[in-house]
Amino acid sequence: MVRFIGEGTGRVIVLNLKRGELLLESVEQELAAAGVKNAIITGAIGSLKKAVFHRVTGMEREPVDEFVTVEKPLELASLQGVVVDGHPHFHMVISDLEKTYTGHLEHGTEVLYLVEITLLEVSGLDLHRVKDRDNIAILTQK
Structure with a gap:
């Protein structure tokens, strides 16, 4: 295990996405515009008409992913994660x-x-991701 400790928290970013907007692309655009390098998502709710995601399909040494697209009315119950670099x-x-x-x-x-x-x-964090020998993008400090 590797641990990274920040100095504190900064701005709170609240995004209100509307019909037809692309979820991940909009978040990326707003983070870049605000100059946000590292953040945590504290919450997300809403509805989707199309979801594109991938998930692991096995337990091989290197991840094997299945890409899935679901096009129908969907509830977004949870969105979790981090923003790194x-x-x-x-x-x-x-x-x-x-x-x-x-x-x-x-x-x-x-x-x-x-x-x-x-x-x-x-x-207070200067994180980025680097692929390890198993092709897994791990967190490292610059």
């Missing part, structure tokens, strides 16, 4: 009327009615 790494829990899905949020996920997201900037 300006790059969001978010996982979500979504559901339709019959199933629940979970996985790593990908580009192309589209808002149905609205999505509200809050992020808390973390100061």
